[in-house]
Amino acid sequence: MATETPTRVHPDPDSRAPRPGIVGMALAVLRNGWRGLTAMRTALVLLFLLALGALPGALLPQRSLNQRLVDQYFTDYPWLAPTLDRLGFFDVFAAPWFAAIYLLLMVSLIGCVLPRTVEHATALRAVPVAVPRNLARLPHHGTAVLDVGLDEATERVRTRLRGWRTAERPDGRARTSPRSAATCASSATSSST
DSSP states (O other), X not given: XXXXXXXXXXXXXXXXXXXXXXXXXXXXXXXXXXXXXXXXXXXXXXXHHHHHHHHHHHHSOOTTTOHHHHHHHHHHOTTTXXXXXXXXXXXXXXXXHHHHHHHHHHHHXXXXXXHHHHHHHHHHHSOOOOOOSOGGGSTTOOOOOOSSOHHHHHHHHHHHTTTXXXXXXXXXXXXXXXXXXXXXXXXXXXXXX
16 A cells, blocks of 8 residues: 655645835844844953053053153154054043943943843842752751740841841641751851850
8 A cells, every 4th residue: 555655745835924025124233233242252352352452551651641752653663653552542431332342342332231130030039049958968958956945046047137138937737847947047057156
């Protein structure tokens, strides 16, 4: 029995979605350019370029600091100084190319940081993670015996952690037993003394 091999169905050329026009292509270029500019890799490259662009400002005399030294450089190197002057190396920090680098860097950093700020603000408002079941696995755990009751130890811990983001769970829902909670409370109060 022969089976038929399925063939690919080619859509009718007339039924294809219309190609984007000039506006669609311009928006795509802008979107891709913004994505490229706000990438962290681009910010690092721009930071490197800014440092590289600042080198002539540190190594060559600058007009804004000492015009006499710039004139002396022109007399010492008459073949090199006009070229460096056309490139703006005697006014590096006022040069348009230097301003373009740091403005692109600022836009890139703002574009990198602002979208992540919302995520960080959401994480700051989130409920703290639950205490692990076995506190002995934590690197800075400690145990101590207190001569006070569980309620007083809990109040000491609350006082010590005032200002910190904490979450208290009602009895029965806690992931730790009262004994380990007392151990946690005692370790927190013993570290404060």
